[in-house]
Amino acid sequence: MKKLLHAYFATPLVYRIIAAFLLGIGAGIGSWLLARPLGTEWLEHATGFLSPFGTVLISMLKMAVIPIIFFSLVTGAASLPLKKFGKLGLAVIVWYFLTSLFASVFGTALAIFLNPAMKNTSSVSESLLAQAGQMKTGGGSGGFGRFINELFMNPFQALAEGRFLPIIVFSILFGLAARAVLENYEKEGKSSPVNLMLDLFDAAQVTSFKIIDWIMEYFPIGVFALTAVNFALYGTELFGPYLRIAGCVIAGVLMMIFVIYPLFILVFTRENPYSVLSKIKEPIITAFLTRSSAATLPISFLAAEDKLHVKNQLSGFALPLGATINMDGVCIHLPVFAVLAANIFGIPLGIGQIFVLVVSVIFASVGAGGIPGGSIFLLFMVLSNMGLSDSQTATVVALAIGINPLMDMFETACNVAGDNVGNYIVAKRMGMIETPR
Template identity: 45%
Template sequence: MGIIKKYTSIPLPYRVGVAFLLGVAFGLVLWYYDMANGSNLGERVATYISPFGAVLVRMLKMVVIPIVFFSLIVGSSGLSPKKLGRVGGKVILWYIFTSFVAAMIGVSIAMFVHPGQGVAVDVEKLGSSMGEGGPSITPPSGLTDLILKMFTNPFEALANGEFLPIIVFALLFGLAARVLLDHTQNETEKKQIQSILDFAAGANSVMFRIVSWILEYFPIGVFSLAVVNFGLYGPSIIGPYLKAVLGVISGIVIMIFIVYSILVSVFLKENPIDFFKRAKEVMITSFFTRSSAATLPVTIKTAIESFKVKKELAEFSLPVGATINMNGVCIHLPMWAVFAADVFNIDLTISSLAIVIITTVLSAIGAGGVPGGSLMLLFIVLGTLGLEPSQIAIIVALALGVNPLIDMFETMNNVTGDLCCTYIVAKKENMLE
C-alpha cells in the first residue's frame, strides 16, 4: 500500500512522461534488435503488450459521448437569455470569435508543417493490434452536407457514432430547458425540467469521476502504445512527433502572445505587457494543473483583484469560459486531423478544412475543463475525415504519449483567453471597479 500511495502522489504528467519515455526506449531497442538480426521480435511483443494500450483507447471512446453530451447540457442550460443580457451575449461572442481564430491558426500551422508526411503506417498491422472494429463514418462532402448532418436524429447519430448531431442536440436541449425554466409559470413543469437538469449535472459529475480513474491508467496505456508504435516503426516516427508537438506549441504561443496582445492593444489601447504581468499567476497555475476548471478560483480572484473586473461579471464570464472557451484545444485538434490526413493520404480541400474548423470549435465547447479532454474530442474531429475506427484509434494512440505536455500549454491558452475576453468586455461595458 505504501508503494501505491507513493506512486499516486507523483503528479500524473510526470508519471505519463516517464512511462512514455520508457516505452519509446523499449520500443526502439526492439526495433534496432529486429533490424540487426532480421527478426520480428517487435511484432511478437506488440501482440502481447498492445491490448493494454487498446484498453486505454477504448476507455476514452467509452466516455467521450457522455462527457460531451452532459457537459453541453449543463453548460448551455446555465446560459439564461433572461439573465445573459447584452453583456453576457458579448462575452459569448468573444469566446466564439477567439475559438475560430485559434482553429484557423491551428489549421494554418498544420498545413504548413504537414506533421504526418513521411509516416508509413501499416493499418492492418497496427490497426488490428488496437482491436478496433465497427462501421466507418462517412464524412460530409461539403458545408451544405455538414449543416444537414448537424440536425440528424440524435438516436440514429448515437447508433452510427456521429458526434456532431449529438453536440447540436445537446446544445439545443440545454438552451430549451433554460428558456422553459425562465418563462413557464407551471410549477410542476419547472420541477420536472429542473430534475432533468439535476440528473444531467449529476451524470456529468459521475463522468468526471470515471475520467479521473481512466487518467490513473494513462501511464500503463501510454507505455504500451509507445512500445508498439516505436517497436514497429522505430526512429522514423520521432520527426513527425516533434513536428506535431512543436506545431501545436507554436500555435499556442502565437495565440497567447500575438493574438491576445493585438486584442488588448487594439480594443483597449493598453500595453499587452501589463496584461501579462497581471495574468501571470493564472497562466502559471493553469499550466501545471492542466485544468481550466481547477484554475477557476484563481482566475476569478485575479480578474476581480488585479483587473478590477466587477464581481458579477467575473463570476458569470469565467465559469462559462472554463466550459466553452477552449482556444488551446482549437489549435491542438486540427494538428492531428492534418497528421491523420497525411498518414492515410486524404486530400484536404478548402471545404474539408472548413468542416474541420467548424467541428473543432463546436466540439471544443464540450471539453468541460477536464484534464486531457482534448483527447476525447479528437475522436469527433477525426470522424469528419471519414476514417475507419481502426485508423482513428491509431492516430489517438500516437497522440496519447505527448498529450500531457501539449495539455499544459493548451490549458494556459484557454484560461488566458478567458481572462482576455472578460477584461475586454468589462472595460468596453464600464464594468471595472
C-alpha cells in the same frame, strides 16, 4: 526549521510553483530512467505513492469550484438590471464565438503550413489502438448536440455531478428571477426578502474564496506530484517520435498566448498587453499544470477580482461559461492531428475540406468539457467529418493519446488565457472595471 519555513512562505507562490514543476520533471524523468535497470514494479510503487498527492489538488479545486460558480452567477445575475445583463451576456458569447473561429482558422492554417508528419505510425500507434477503441465506445457524444442537450437538467443532480452547462443555465435563471422579483418589489415601494438571500449568497461566495486561499498553499506539493508522476510514466517518450507534432501545437499555442491575445488586448483596450498577461499568469500556470480549465476556475476568479478588478457580475458569468465552451487551445490542437491524418492516409485538403475542418473544430471545441484530456474524444468527430474510416480514425486517435499528456498542458493554458483575456476585454469595453481601492 522556523527560518526555512519563513523563507518558504515569504517566497511568492508563483516561484514556488515553478520550482515544484521543474523538480517534478527532474524526479519524474529520473524515476523513468531508473525503472529500466530496477524494473517497472519499482516505478509502479513510486508513482502509486506520489499520485494521490497530485490528484487531491485537482479534487480540492473541483470541490470549491461548484459552489463558487453557483454563488457567483446568482449574485452576479441578480445585481444587474435585466437589460444590462442581456447586453453583457451577448457580448461575452459573441466574443467567445469569434475567438474560437479565429483560433480554428489560425490553427488550421498553421497546421497546413507546418505540415506535421510522423514516421512508423503503425508501430507507434499499435500499442494504443485498444485504448482508442475504448474511448470511442465510452466517450459519449460531443460537440454542439451535447451542448444543447445538457443545457437543462435537475439542478441538484447537476451540482452533485459537477455538470457545468446546466449549473450555469440554472444559476443565471435563478439570479435573473431574483432580480425580477427585486424590481417588482421596488416598483411597489416594498422591501424584498430576496435581499436577505442574496446577502447570504454573497457571504458564501466570499467564504468559498477563503478556502481557495488555503488550497493555494498546497499547490507546490500537488504540482510536484502531478509533474513527477506524468514524466515518470512517459519519460522522454513524450518528446521522441512526436517532436514535429508537438512543435506544431506548442508553436500555435505560444503564438496565441504571447502574440494574438496581446494584439487583441492592445486593439480593444489600448493598454500594455503584457502587463495584463502578467496579472493573469497564475491562472495560466495553474491550467498548464493541472490540465483542467474547470479546476483552474477558482484561480481565474481571484485574478479577475484582485488583479484585473473586473466586477463579479461579469466574471461570475464569463469565466464559467468560458471554461465550458471557449477552447481556443483545442481549436489549435485538433487541426494538427487532422492534417497529420490527411498526410498519413493521402487525403487531399481542398477548400471544401478545409471549411469542413474549421467548422467541425469550432463545434467540437464546445464539447471539450474543461477536463484533462477532454479534446481526445473530440478527434472522433473531427476525423469522421473528414471522411476517415473507423480504423483510420482509431490510428490517429491512438497517436494523439501517446502525446496527449504534454499537449494537454499547453492546450489548457491557452484555453484559460483566452477566457481571462476575453473577460477583461469585455469588462473594459462595457464599463465593468472597478476602481481599485
